[in-house]
Structures are given as C-alpha cells and as structure tokens.
Amino acid sequence: MKIVRTIEDMQQQVQELKAQNLSIGFVPTMGFLHEGHMSLMEEAKKHNDIVVISIFVNPLQFGPNEDFDSYPRDFERDEKIAEQLGVDVVFYPSVDQMYPKPLSIKMTVTDRTNVLCGRSRPGHFDGVATVLTKLFHIIQPSRAYFGLKDAQQVAVVDGLINDFNFPIELVPVPTVREEDGLAKSSRNVRLTPEERKEAPNIYKTLQVAKEWIADGERDTNKLTDRLFASLETTISGSIDYLEILSYPELGNIDSVDGKIIIAIAVKYSNVRLIDNIIIDVA
Amino acid sequence: MKIVRTIEDMQQQVQELKAQNLSIGFVPTMGFLHEGHMSLMEEAKKHNDIVVISIFVNPLQFGPNEDFDSYPRDFERDEKIAEQLGVDVVFYPSVDQMYPKPLSIKMTVTDRTNVLCGRSRPGHFDGVATVLTKLFHIIQPSRAYFGLKDAQQVAVVDGLINDFNFPIELVPVPTVREEDGLAKSSRNVRLTPEERKEAPNIYKTLQVAKEWIADGERDTNKLTDRLFASLETTISGSIDYLEILSYPELGNIDSVDGKIIIAIAVKYSNVRLIDNIIIDVA
Secondary structure (H helix, E strand, O other): OEEHHHHHHHHHHHHHHHOOOOOOOEEOOOOOOHHHHHHHHHHHHHHOOOEEEEOOHHHHHHOOOOOOOOOOOOOOHHHHHHHOOOOOOOOOOOHHOOOOOOOOEEEEEOOOOHHHHHHOOHHHHHHHHHHHHHHHHHHOOOOOEEEEHHHHHHHHHHHHHHOOOOOEEEEOOOEEEEOOEEEHHHHHHHHHHHHHHHHHHHHHHHHHHHHHHOOOOHHHHHHHHHHHHHHHHHOOOOEHHHHHHHEEOOOOOOOOEEEEEEEEEEEEEOOEEEEEEEEEEE | OOOOOOOHHHHHHHHHHHOOOOOEEEEEEEEOOOOHHHHHHHHHHOOOEEEEEEOOHHHHHOOOOOOOOOOOOOHHHHHHHHOOOOOOOEEOOOOOOOOOOOOOOEEEOOOOOOOHHHOOOOOOOHHHHHHHHHHHHHOOOEEEEEEEEHHHHHHHHHHHHOOOOOOOOOEOOOOOOOOOEEEOOOHHHOHHHHHHHOHHHHHHHHHHHHHHHHHOOOEEHHHHHHHHHHHHHHHHOOEEEEEEEEEOOOOOEEOOOOEEEEEEEEEEEOOOEEEEEEEEEO
C-alpha cells in the first residue's frame, strides 16, 4: 500500500494507472476510520482494479465555531485499517498541499442544503463540493463511494457530479447498523447506557414510516406529525428534525411520490444522532 | 470528422479515445470561427493525437442586456473550417443538453474579474468557468487551447485549472495580427476606413510600453499616464481602459516586476477593440 502526500505524486500515480486502463474506486474520508468507511472500502474493492482512499480533514467544510482543530486524527491506526482492507493508495495531503493559496473561484451549493443538517451548517456543503472537485480531479476515479448515513452529502455530491458532468459514477453505500438497528457511528459511545438502549427507536420509527406509506398514507404533513408524536414518546432525547423530502433533490413535498427520504436527527445529552431511509414509492 | 450533439455520445467517444491512450487537444468556441480560432486548432493539431472543438453559445456567460440571441451563428461554415483544419470531433450540443435543469451549485469567480473587461461584464466569467468545467469533464482533454487576445479569460481559466487541480494543461496561444500589427478580430470589419487606418496604434502603444520598461521605467502609474497620453493623441476612438496588472493574478501593482500584462480597450463608433501584451520583467 502506498502513502502519497503530494498532489504531484498522486497525479503521477494516477497517470500510470490510467495508462494501464485500470479502474479506480475512490473513498474520500476525513480519517479516523470506522465501520462505515470500511463498508465503503470493501464495496470499492469489489468493483474496481485499484482502491484509493483520501484522508484529509478539510478546513473548508468546518464552520468558525466547529471542531476543525479538535477533530479526531489517528493516521497510524487508519493506515493499518486501510492496509488490512486491501487499499492500494492512501492520499494523505497537508492543508498546504490542498490549499496553497486562496481560491480564485468560489463554489456555492445553492440547492439541497437548506434542509436537514445543512440548515444548521451554513457553508459546510460549499466546502465539501470544493474539496471533492479537487480530489476528483487529482484521483480521477471511475467510481466514488459515499455512505448513505449522510444522505444529504450523497444528494449534494449527486448534484455536483450530474450538474458538472464529472465522468464519475457515484455509488451510495447503505448504512451499516448494529443488530438492534441503530446506525453505526463512532459517536454512539457518547450515549449513556439508557440512551443507547432507546436509540434504536429512531430506526424503528423510520420502519414504521415505511409501513404507513405501504398502507397507503401519502400526506407528508400527516406522516410527519404522526411519526414525530410516535418517536417523541419512545425517546428521552429531543427531536432536532424529522423531515420527508424528495430525493435526491431534497425538495419539500406535500405528497409522498417517487423517490423520497425520511430523515431524523435526535439530540442526546452528549451527542446528536442522525438516521434516514430512502424509499421509492410507486 | 464527427459531429457529436449529445453529452452521452461525446462521453462514449472520449471513453474510446482514452482506452487507446490517445491525447486530446480541446478548443472550446462559441462558433463563427475566425483566424484566432484557426490558430488554436492548428496548435492543438500539432501537439495532440486527436483534436476536439466545441461549438456552443453559452447563455450563462451573457448578461441580461447582452447579445445572446443575436450572437452570430453559422454552423455549416464552421463545419467546413473545422474539417479543413483536420479537426477530429466537433461537439455541438444544444442548450438543453448542457443545461437540462437549473444547476444545484453556483461557481463565482471572485478574483481576476474586477479589472479590464470583467468590470463591465458582471457574472460573465462565472458563466465561462461553469461551462468550461462541464466541457472539461465531458471532453477530458490533455490540453486546452485559449487565445491570448482575451488574456483575462486565459487568466480566469488558469485559476480554474490550478485551483481545482484539473488534469489539463492550459495552452495560451499568441494573438494573431494583421501585417500592421492590429489584432485580428471578426469585429474589425465594423471599423470605418479612417478608424482601421489608425487602429494599429493600439498595438504600437503596447510596443512602446515594452520599450519604456526595457529602458528602466518601473512605476506603473507613470507608465499608465504616459501611455494613455501617447495613445490618446494617435486615435480618434476613446480609451475605455489602459491597465498594467500582475499576470495571471490580474492584481494592481505599483511597480512593474515579474510577469505583467498591459491591456488596452478602445471604443470606436461601431466597435470596441481590445489588445494586450504579457511580458516577463526581470
């Protein structure tokens, strides 16, 4: 497994791989790899000749009051995990490599951001779109892998790739779950034992939504109200949002029709959990 | 020579060319090809296995009061010129192909635009950056060719390619000139005989600037004032701007040092002429 720290070296590697017509599967990460990332790497490994991951904590996607400096980093551990999973190249650039000077062009994600988690993170997805544009150009992957746990990110990347015709296939990978249904997250350890016990009710509520829709309910307001009321009684945390939107456009809809997302965020004492399901309603 | 009208067909062509490791030289145009374009195509032909040109009048780079609808179009003539010059593929998409729906991400060129022609064309370079990003992804060229007559456009594309790490070499091509030095332009026919006779003084003024700098003058204010006064006496048109800036950053400079551009725009009765030289001052 190669560790590549400069853009120039990475471009050199990519050029050699491209000359051999090898397909590249790319998993962009901010490091501190967990099972979610592992499922992405495994998926990339299955369908590509070469797997490249990037580890880069991107300052551009952190707000001024967010935790860029304290964001967890452990490159040695990440390196071992990547090696075990058969990753071929780890692109691990410094901030100076990626942003040697201020950018002359600003990317602003104007759609799909003013809902769900985006509402409380202005500018976050602008930073995501910017760094991904750079990484996509440096790595030139055939396929790029993103976890559906952050479905809004997948939706924004879908917009980026389609609107700007990147020659890249976006592969959304299903959320990895605990046996009781709770979406896996490195943040779950911050739950108290009581909170951990009731947290699977978030996913259960999403399953209930699916049933109600299957039973014929189409009114998003009614669904949202009923689901909110139902979830509220089963958890001690406070519901940050419970939204039903079109997918991947993330537009408000009066009636459930076609591809939709049901997404929930719950605030607990020391952690905020998110989960969602995407379903196609005929 | 192939005429390709859809993004899908173009991507298919590109994939086949890439699989054979052929280099692609790309000349983006808005059609109505003239000698400036021809020099770009000839240059592309010399250094690449395949030459692709695009003909697309991009609505996004026209302001609300600009001439998108009346912009000259003559595809049959363009086709003949391209064929004669040995172009391999003409990408000729419709507006619906390029912009099937509103974009979810906006690109804003924040640097290099508030000078020269950009000052009077707000949003113009945002549209240029957007369409080029799309075209670069669709064509995947090894090299992209731009005429230095529009040096500000070259500077913006330099920013786009470098800041976002496009795997593309930007090739700026020198301005093609009449024997008397006047920069060639399809708009020159709109000059009256008297205007045509004096118009070469624009280029002569740029040459004088070069001499003065060679003679040791470094003060940009002094140079600008002297050049303005000198040009003013030799033309009947009005000087729209005469600027000395760093290149490609297009920043204001007190003193001439390193790579700089001297650019002039002159308004005549029915046409506005632009010209520039870029020099490296040791």
